[in-house]
Amino acid sequence: MSALVPCIVAGGAGTRLWPVSREAMPKPFMRLADGRSLLQKTFERVAGLDDVAQLLTVINRELLFRTLDDYRALNQKRLELDFLLEPMGRNTAPAIAAAALHVVRHYGEDAQLLVLPADHLIRDQAAFIAAIGRARALADAGWLVTFGIQPDHAETGYGYIQQGEELEGGYRVASFVEKPDLATAEAYLAGGKHLWNAGMFCFRADVLLRELREHAPQVVEGVEKCLALSAPAQGKQGVQCELDGGSFAEVPDISIDYALMERSAKVAVVPCNLGWSDIGSWQALRELTPADANGNQINGEVILHNVQGCYIDSPKRLVGAVGVRDLVVVDTPDALLIADAQCTQDVKFVAQELKRRDHDAYRLHRTVTRPWGTYTVLEEGPRFKIKRIMVRPGESLSLQMHHHRSEHWIVVSGTARVVNGERDFLLNTNESTFIPAGHHHRLVNPGVIDLVMIEVQSGEYLGEDDIVRFNDIYGRAPVSEATN
Structure with missing residues (x-):
């Protein structure tokens, strides 16, 4: 059998899991x-496959360094790590087409692609491996294979797959069905012919591309044009290819189900029972957590009186609750969610409204991850902002300049190497420096422990886009973009 190349696709926003899931720290990192994050659990499933030597990940370019951090702690098998870095999301069809073209180029036309969402949970690894074995046999015979989860209840939040003619190891797909109403879902459960659509796939790369050229040629042609303009870089861990932004934006924004799976006559499904959940809402997440005698599930310090059936997630702030029933309460440093437990699918409407307003709480947490470490906004107001900055040992912020703000840096712990205008010097604990607007500056941690410092910004404009980069060890473009 040909080589198997797993491909983790991390593209979902996870808006139904706001306020924990946000654009800059989406659901796979929960x-x-x-x-363990959901992304790490997906990585562990891949690492548990015996005949895999490489892993391809398709992810937004802004999330590369966080992804590498999650992988680094788990990569004992030293899998070769390839990355396709998207400048923006264009749905699953372009992502999977790019993955297939990459696999053909680097691993051969007959290589099999195993596509896995980055943000699902599978608790039965043995069943997962067995299902992949059946899927690979079907893929080798020329089928586009999807995985169908055997339902154990009537679920209206998932799409369904109807089983048709029986095949060896699976079934031909008779149809894909959109999320049904409750009565239809109950009929599907009773009939035994419908499976939940898990969004996982296995196929030979050449077969996928042939079917895409027949049913969605504009997707393949657009991605081919994009890859021709994208320069892959061979690194220590594998290939990194940042997709060209202008051409990728022109590729149709369409899912692989709509573009291909619902149109092709060569689609098969492998029924399986994997202990699967898409963790698609707070209600789905709470089902993983044991409840107390009153049906409450608690994370954090709480005082409860006459409370039943509630999910309270508040790891950093004391919560008191009195006389409430069936609520979901999720607290983060800058946002609080309170929802009826039966309406957690509708949390996405809060996230969508925040996005419409261009509110920071849609995109960022108070603590933001960067390639070099993290920063946390402690307080802000008119003409000032205070941050806590942590730089990991050996890491460095870019050489940069701000037009509209000055900065005052105070070292709390560790040692900082600072470039401030023409000066290059060390700062130790309790020492500080002032950086006027317009000065070139850089912060480096030359030590062996985390560097922690307080940054006080002041000026007429404190937006995160007031930055000009001149040099950066992480290869980020020297243009105005997110801070540091």
């Missing part, structure tokens, strides 16, 4: 109770 941590579960064991401390």
